[in-house]
Amino acid sequence: MSPGQPESTDVVGGTAAAAAAAQGLDARIAVRRGEFVLDVGLRVERGETVAVLGRSGAGKSTLLRALAGLLPIDEGRISLAGEVLDDPAERVFVPCERRPVGVVFQDYLLFPHLRARENVAFGLRARLGLRGKAARAQADTWLARFGVGELADRRPGALSGGQGQRVALARALATQPRLLLLDEPLAALDTTTRGEVRAFLRGVLPDLSAPVLIVTHDPVDAEVLADRTIALNAGRLVDLAGT
Numbered sequence: 001m002s003p004g005q006p007e008s009t010d011v012v013g014g015t016a017a018a019a020a021a022a023q024g025l026d027a028r029i030a031v032r033r034g035e036f037v038l039d040v041g042l043r044v045e046r047g048e049t050v051a052v053l054g055r056s057g058a059g060k061s062t063l064l065r066a067l068a069g070l071l072p073i074d075e076g077r078i079s080l081a082g083e084v085l086d087d088p089a090e091r092v093f094v095p096c097e098r099r100p101v102g103v104v105f106q107d108y109l110l111f112p113h114l115r116a117r118e119n120v121a122f123g124l125r126a127r128l129g130l131r132g133k134a135a136r137a138q139a140d141t142w143l144a145r146f147g148v149g150e151l152a153d154r155r156p157g158a159l160s161g162g163q164g165q166r167v168a169l170a171r172a173l174a175t176q177p178r179l180l181l182l183d184e185p186l187a188a189l190d191t192t193t194r195g196e197v198r199a200f201l202r203g204v205l206p207d208l209s210a211p212v213l214i215v216t217h218d219p220v221d222a223e224v225l226a227d228r229t230i231a232l233n234a235g236r237l238v239d240l241a242g243t
């Protein structure tokens with residue numbers, strides 16, 4: 001198995017490519033899961049949102065898991081803002097808890113026993129080293145910014161799907177990630193809430209100065225939220241040019 005070349009090598013050359021790589025995500029990923037092989041090259045600039053489409057089983061979650069550090073790659077290299085996160089040939093592997101990466105899943109995985117404030121404060125403590133009062137105060141600021149400030153004392157079980165997803169986004173973004181991974185963040189929501197959270201994300205994402213990857217089955221999400229769309233098929237990138 002050999003990793004593919006970065007998708008944008010042809011269009012971004014020399015110094016410009018080096019500058020983009022230093023700021024954003026530059027990845028060549030080859031990883032095997034049982035019979036399945038993901039083999040892709042990908043470059044995403046700071047401030048750019050890329051939608052990842054593809055059928056069930058195409059490798060979308062595998063891609064995000066590799067980037068998040070939940071799945072070590074077999075070949076290739078993942079570099080983010082100039083820092084190498086995974087390079088098996090060089091025996092480099094930064095574990096997920098030490099990667100400056102924010103992840104939001106469709107079922108948003110908040111800690112059920114913690115109030116919304118503590119869910120956000122947890123990341124601030126773990127990732128930014130903030131302590132008690134300061135972490136809680138900053139958590140409140142992020143919750144307010146995401147329109148759920150009045151729900152800070154609630155536990156996830158007392159939040160609606162849309163409210164929970166906003167708390168999960170606040171938790172991910174509060175840590176100032178250098179890469180944001182959204183794995184079907186709207187899929188579990190009803191149609192109305194889905195539209196609301198999508199509109200909310202549309203307002204938030206352009207202000208991020210990190211690369212963003214959003215996995216979705218919904219072309220509307222890609223259309224509304226992303227600057228660019230890529231598609232996976234059987235672990236490979238599909239050329240969308242001309243489609």
Ligand SMILES: Nc1ncnc2c1ncn2[C@@H]1O[C@H](COP(=O)(O)OP(=O)(O)OP(=O)(O)O)[C@@H](O)[C@H]1O
Binds near residue numbers: 058
């Ligand atoms: N733990 C595992 N062991 C072996 N194979 C796996 C494992 N997890 C996933 N796979 C296989 O890897 C392939 C890609 O799975 P992946 O979850 O990345 O697809 P996906 O595009 O995210 O699909 P979906 O849209 O259904 O979430 C599938 O063929 C799947 O069966």
